[in-house]
Amino acid sequence: MCCGRVLVGSSxxxxxxxxxxxxxxxxxxxxxxxxxxDGFDEAVLGIGRRAAxxxxxxYDYEKCxxxxxxxxxxxxxxxxxxxxxxxxxxxxxxxxxxxxDREPFLDIEKIK
Numbered sequence: 001m002c003c004g005r006v007l008v009g010s011s012x013x014x015x016x017x018x019x020x021x022x023x024x025x026x027x028x029x030x031x032x033x034x035x036x037x038d039g040f041d042e043a044v045l046g047i048g049r050r051a052a053x054x055x056x057x058x059y060d061y062e063k064c065x066x067x068x069x070x071x072x073x074x075x076x077x078x079x080x081x082x083x084x085x086x087x088x089x090x091x092x093x094x095x096x097x098x099x100x101d102r103e104p105f106l107d108i109e110k111i112k
Contacts, residue, residue: 034056034095035056035092035097036057037057037059037087039067039071040059040067040087043064044057044058046058048098053094055095056097056098057097058099058100059097059098059099060100060102061083061088061099061100061101062101064083064099065080065083068083087099
């Protein structure tokens with residue numbers, strides 16, 4: 001994990017995050033800057049917001065697994081294990097990024 005790294009790139013999401021980070025650094029102390037998981041820039045979904053909690057960077061969990069499989073030549077099983085123990089399990093404070101499982105786990109229609 002890297003503290004306060006400004007994400008620079010050409011995609012709309014990356015430029016948008018850069019603007020938010022810049023505003024955050026200008027408006028708050030440096031320790032309040034967003035935290036990023038190194039090597040997973042292509043998996044950024046956006047900014048996660050929660051009531052009475054600081055904003056955090058949100059990542060697509062499955063995209064992170066794919067990055068590990070393709071870039072680091074891991075098996076899918078090894079990539080998932082690495083994600084759980086070394087990425088998702090790495091708490092670095094209240095601004096630790098969140099990793100979103102985009103697969104629905106509830107059938108909303110059955111609950112209604």
